[in-house]
Every structure is written in C-alpha cells, then in structure tokens.
Amino acid sequence: MATPNTPLWEVFIRSRNGLAHKHVGSLHAADATLALQAARDIYTRRGEGLSIWVVPSSAITASDPAEKGMMFEPAETKIYRHPTFYDVPEEVGHM
Amino acid sequence: MTVASITVSETPLVLYALRRADDALILGHRLSEWCGHAPMLEEDMALANMGLDLLGQARELYAYAAKVEGKDNTEDTFAYLRDVRQYRNLLLVEQQNGDFARTMVRQFFYSAFADLYWRTMMTSRDATLAAIAAKSEKESAYHLRHSSEWMVRLGDGTEESHRRAQIAIDDLWAFTGEMFSVDDSERGLVDAGIAVDPETLRPQWLKIVSGVLAEATLARPANDWMQKGGRIGHHTEHLGHLLSELQSMQRSFPGATW
Numbered sequence: 637m638a639t640p641n642t643p644l645w646e647v648f649i650r651s652r653n654g655l656a657h658k659h660v661g662s663l664h665a666a667d668a669t670l671a672l673q674a675a676r677d678i679y680t681r682r683g684e685g686l687s688i689w690v691v692p693s694s695a696i697t698a699s700d701p702a703e704k705g706m707m708f709e710p711a712e713t714k715i716y717r718h719p720t721f722y723d724v725p726e727e728v729g730h731m
Numbered sequence: 732m733t734v735a736s737i738t739v740s741e742t743p744l745v746l747y748a749l750r751r752a753d754d755a756l757i758l759g760h761r762l763s764e765w766c767g768h769a770p771m772l773e774e775d776m777a778l779a780n781m782g783l784d785l786l787g788q789a790r791e792l793y794a795y796a797a798k799v800e801g802k803d804n805t806e807d808t809f810a811y812l813r814d815v816r817q818y819r820n821l822l823l824v825e826q827q828n829g830d831f832a833r834t835m836v837r838q839f840f841y842s843a844f845a846d847l848y849w850r851t852m853m854t855s856r857d858a859t860l861a862a863i864a865a866k867s868e869k870e871s872a873y874h875l876r877h878s879s880e881w882m883v884r885l886g887d888g889t890e891e892s893h894r895r896a897q898i899a900i901d902d903l904w905a906f907t908g909e910m911f912s913v914d915d916s917e918r919g920l921v922d923a924g925i926a927v928d929p930e931t932l933r934p935q936w937l938k939i940v941s942g943v944l945a946e947a948t949l950a951r952p953a954n955d956w957m958q959k960g961g962r963i964g965h966h967t968e969h970l971g972h973l974l975s976e977l978q979s980m981q982r983s984f985p986g987a988t989w
Contacts, residue, residue, distance in 0.1 A: 642771070663772075663773050664771060664772075664773060665773060666884065667884075669880055670773075670880060670884070673777065673876070673877055673880065674773035674774075674776070674777065676873075677773065677776045677777040677780050678772075678773060678776050681776075681780065
C-alpha cells in the first residue's frame with residue numbers, strides 16, 4: 637500500500653539485447669536512489685536488464701486521452717506514409 | 732511423529748562451512764518472515780530478494796560441508812535435521828525482526844562484515860570457498876548498499892525513525908563482536924590460508940559502520956561488552972522458535988517433497 641508521501645516513479649529498462657530503454661512499469665520510492673534500488677529489486681529479478689532509468693512520474697507530460705480524435709485520427713488516412721509501395725531488396729536485411 | 736536429529740563430524744573445515752552456511756540460512760529465513768508484511772511492496776521484494784541471495788549462499792556452503800564430511804548428510808539434512816544446539820550461526824542473525832529499523836540495522840551490521848569477509852575470502856587457497864566467496868561478495872555488496880541507504884534515511888529521517896534506529900543499534904551492538912572471533916578450530920584454517928582471520932577486518936568494518944552512522948546522525952554505542960556463543964551452539968531463545976517453524980515440515984513428514 638502506497639503512502640501519500642511516497643512519490644511515484646516510472647521505470648525504464650534496457651535489456652541484454654535491446655537497443656533502447658523500454659518502459660516496464662512504475663513504483664513508489666522516497667527518492668531517486670531508493671527508486672533505482674527498488675527498480676532493480678522489482679523489475680530485474682530474472683536477468684531482464686543491463687541498465688535502469690527511473691523518472692519521477694510527475695516529470696512526464698502526457699497527451700490527453702480525450703483529445704485522441706484530434707491528435708491521432710488524422711494520421712490514420714495517410715496510408716502513403718507507410719513505406720509499403722516499394723520492394724526492399726533482400727540484401728538490405730533488417731531495417 | 733518426528734524424525735531424529737543427525738550427527739555431524741565437525742572437522743575444522745566442515746565446521747567452518749556450517750558456520751557460514753548457518754549465518755546465511757538463518758538471516759535469510761528472518762528476511763523471508765517479512766514476505767507479505769513489509770511496509771511497502773517495493774521493500775517486500777527487496778527483503779525477499781536479499782533472503783533468496785542468502786539462501787543460495789547457504790545451499791552452496793551446506794553442499795560443500797556435506798562433500799567434505801563425506802557421510803550421508805546433505806544440504807537438506809543440515810538445514811532441517813539439526814537441533815538448535817547444533818546450529819553454529821552468529822547470535823546477531825537469529826535476533827528477531829522487530830520493526831523495520833531493527834531488521835535494517837541487523838542487515839547493515841552483518842552485510843558490512845560479510846562484504847569485507849567474502850571479498851577477502853576470494854583469495855582462499857580452497858578453490859570451492861573462493862568461488863562461493865566471489866559469488867557471495869556481489870550479493871553482499873548490494874545488501875550493504877541497500878541497508879546503508881536505509882540507515883541514512885531512518886537515522887536522518889523523522890524523529891520516530893531516528894529513535895527506532897538508535898534503539899535497534901544500541902540493542903544489537905553487543906552481538907557484533909562475535910563476527911570477529913576465531914577459535915582454535917578455525918585458527919588452523921586461517922594459518923593454512925583457507926580461511927580469513929576476521930579480526931583483521933575489524934578496523935575496516937568500524938570505519939564503514941562509523942561513516943554511515945555519522946551520515947545518518949546516529950550514535951555508535953560506546954559499550955564494548957560483547958555477547959557470544961552462537962559459534963559453539965549457545966544461542967539466544969529466539970533460534971529455537973525460528974527452527975521449529977523452518978523444520979516443522981521435514982520433522983513431521985521426513986523426506987517429504989513437492
């Protein structure tokens with residue numbers, strides 16, 4: 637149970653073969669040092685990570701779900717933005 | 732119906748391994764008692780993680796003791812079928828959890844020692860013990876960091892957290908001297924380069940502990956009278972209760988597996 641005085645933190649883990657830190661969840665901790673330790677204890681118990689970031693949840697500015705029509709729907713009709721109208725040569729491999 | 736205790740041939744090396752294994756098992760069990768009861772989910776996981784590290788250390792040391800002894804005993808019979816007087820752990824690690832501050836003080840005192848100890852043991856002439864030390868040192872280093880951070884936050888936190896931490900320090904201080912004692916059985920191993928003389932680690936331990944306590948605005952007790960007896964099986968009243976829970980299944984249903 638979280639106490640009101642304990643801030644929320646977002647946790648990002650870079651996995652063994654991952655290129656970027658990925659958001660994995662959140663936790664409560666009194667300060668950044670303890671947040672990092674808690675992230676280690678909660679989110680890397682099965683060898684998931686090689687690097688951890690913790691960020692105060694309050695530092696995140698989020699889009700408003702109520703505005704998703706305005707924000708995201710205009711992109712749905714721009715199918716020409718997907719690179720699907722040409723063939724990628726085999727030799728290029730993973731892009 | 733209960734099953735009888737085993738007998739152990741406590742040659743110096745067997746006794747040595749059992750002492751370290753018992754430290755790890757008993758402290759690990761104490762930490763496991765917090766599971767589901769810690770002040771917050773995050774710390775519940777942290778305590779259980781440390782407990783599992785210690786359980787892993789105990790298993791390797793018991794397995795080695797069994798191999799050196801060369802009889803029918805196994806890591807399981809060492810853990811489940813020895814009576815309280817056959818246990819060889821430090822008195823410090825069997826002390827009750829108490830409040831969170833007391834658990835952290837106990838962890839801090841032990842981890843500050845264990846980290847130094849295992850790091851030095853990595854150069855043991857006994858290859859198995861050196862390997863166990865190398866693995867254990869990484870774990871104890873983290874335990875020390877975690878408990879040190881909490882010492883500072885409890886000591887330099889609120890009036891109540893400071894008070895509770897100081898009471899725990901004052902109560903547990905008398906159990907810290909036993910970590911540095913060596914008896915004749917162990918002296919031979921020290922001389923042979925197999926074991927470390929813990930007395931040589933005391934100045935570093937005091938330095939680490941004093942530094943963290945100072946940062947935490949907590950006082951180091953002036954009292955130097957030390958309690959001991961765990962290494963020869965003379966325990967406080969708490970260990971028997973702990974073992975009755977730890978051993979009840981195997982004592983009631985010998986050899987039960989699931």
